[in-house]
Amino acid sequence: MRKFCQRKNTSLRNADVVIIGGGAAGFFTAINAAEKNPKQKIIILERGKEVLTKVKVSGGGRCNVTHAEFLPKELARNYPRGEKELLGPFHTFMTGDTIDWFAKRGVVLKIEEDGRMFPVSDSSQTIIDCFLTETKRLGVEVLLNQSVKEIQKVADSFVLTTSSERFYAKKIVVATGSNPKIWKLLEDLGHAIVPAVPSLFTFNVKDSRIIDLPGISTEASVKVLDAKGKTVLENNGPLLITHWGMSGPAILKLSAWGARLLAPLHYRFSIKVNWLNDLSEETVFEVFKELRITQGKQTIFKYAQFGLPKRLWQNLVKATGVNETLTWAEATREILQNLANQLTAGTFEVHGKSTFKEEFVTAGGVDLKEVNFKTFESRICKNLYFAGEVLNIDAITGGFNFQNAWTSGFIVAQNL
Ligand SMILES: Cc1cc2nc3c(=O)[nH]c(=O)nc-3n(C[C@H](O)[C@H](O)[C@H](O)COP(=O)(O)OP(=O)(O)OC[C@H]3O[C@@H](n4cnc5c(N)ncnc54)[C@H](O)[C@@H]3O)c2cc1C
Numbered sequence: 001m002r003k004f005c006q007r008k009n010t011s012l013r014n015a016d017v018v019i020i021g022g023g024a025a026g027f028f029t030a031i032n033a034a035e036k037n038p039k040q041k042i043i044i045l046e047r048g049k050e051v052l053t054k055v056k057v058s059g060g061g062r063c064n065v066t067h068a069e070f071l072p073k074e075l076a077r078n079y080p081r082g083e084k085e086l087l088g089p090f091h092t093f094m095t096g097d098t099i100d101w102f103a104k105r106g107v108v109l110k111i112e113e114d115g116r117m118f119p120v121s122d123s124s125q126t127i128i129d130c131f132l133t134e135t136k137r138l139g140v141e142v143l144l145n146q147s148v149k150e151i152q153k154v155a156d157s158f159v160l161t162t163s164s165e166r167f168y169a170k171k172i173v174v175a176t177g178s179n180p181k182i183w184k185l186l187e188d189l190g191h192a193i194v195p196a197v198p199s200l201f202t203f204n205v206k207d208s209r210i211i212d213l214p215g216i217s218t219e220a221s222v223k224v225l226d227a228k229g230k231t232v233l234e235n236n237g238p239l240l241i242t243h244w245g246m247s248g249p250a251i252l253k254l255s256a257w258g259a260r261l262l263a264p265l266h267y268r269f270s271i272k273v274n275w276l277n278d279l280s281e282e283t284v285f286e287v288f289k290e291l292r293i294t295q296g297k298q299t300i301f302k303y304a305q306f307g308l309p310k311r312l313w314q315n316l317v318k319a320t321g322v323n324e325t326l327t328w329a330e331a332t333r334e335i336l337q338n339l340a341n342q343l344t345a346g347t348f349e350v351h352g353k354s355t356f357k358e359e360f361v362t363a364g365g366v367d368l369k370e371v372n373f374k375t376f377e378s379r380i381c382k383n384l385y386f387a388g389e390v391l392n393i394d395a396i397t398g399g400f401n402f403q404n405a406w407t408s409g410f411i412v413a414q415n416l
Helices: 002-008 024-036 053-061 072-076 083-092 095-104 124-137 180-188 249-257 281-294 310-319 333-345 400-415
Strands: 012-020 042-045 109-111 116-119 141-143 148-154 157-162 166-174 193-199 201-204 217-225 231-241 245-247 268-274 346-351 353-355 361-366 384-386
Touching (some): 012 024, 012 157, 024 124, 083 400
Parallel strands (some): 012 042, 012 166
Antiparallel strands (some): 148 157, 193 361, 217 268, 231 245
């Protein structure tokens, strides 16, 4: 019965450009394309009953639009997949352009201490309202409940079949995010798809040293070890202890750079944490020897050193087996050595991952070798363009993933 209904309405609707996907990249492409060439008939096809759903929930509902990094090379460094390919495009459209683009449309962005940029309203609805106003003003047609099921190449044009209609388009833009069904259709058109794995997740760690400390954050350096104990990845930054384990930029960056490496391990591996960030074990040991002289009567357990949060210090001291009443003067060389090791090279076991609720993405998608990054057009199939996360491009957390959507969408729009 359903099949019969699907086939009933087979009239063909025409457009110059059909954009598949009503997300960040789809809207940005449509608005810029309509501005560049107002005569083009542009349609956005969205499978859901609402558009821009990810924008809505992004950045904890505040939408982290971009990141205050103004050098193309530095900006590109935040993309574990796409660094090389995005460098050229960033010379055409990057952070400063994003800020101007929104400002011209009445949306002012602000910079937070860590470089993340949000609308001053602190509401993602501001971005959504801006996009909806712009598409309406420019006559872009936005059609909901139109899940594209089939992409047929007809000479240099396309016929798209959705659950209820068919569309003829001279050019199409695929802006469907990480959607396996569309990747399958693209494979049928001859594209290679890099298999998807999650990126941007937190590490599950159950360990007495951190179990009662959720909410505590400190600058740390973290290494991922292979089965032989060799360091395979390393990053530093704020490390946040959570109810389930570890999060914060230090961990999220590892999850992004290690997305491909950690998936086959089923997210079970060892990490080494230096709670003192860049201080070496030797330096810490020397400081302890000094403390033996200068603070000899003080108990080790009671006063945190190196500015570490007190409860974390005490957990680490306990884990080294130091008696709570032991003073610096009483501590043997071996005890001090063990404590220095615990603080700078403690090993923790990771048993799985959890979703980072503020932002997560998928690594994988259209193979970058098959895309011309001057235009974001397919090298395999003429008049087929890509924007956003459908490509095998993803970034660390901080507004970089949306910047990819804005940059690719803008460049596609100039080249349609
Ligand atoms: C919870 C969360 C918070 C995030 N916060 C941030 C943040 O603050 N800053 C940041 O930079 N990044 C953030 N991200 C990542 C960011 O949202 C994505 O990188 C970005 O949305 C990608 O945009 P896109 O348009 O490529 O894909 P999407 O936003 O996923 O949009 C794709 C659209 O295509 C539609 N679609 C899919 N298949 C079809 C089909 N067959 N037919 C028709 N339509 C289809 C989908 O329904 C969807 O609306 C967050 C992600 C999540 C999940």
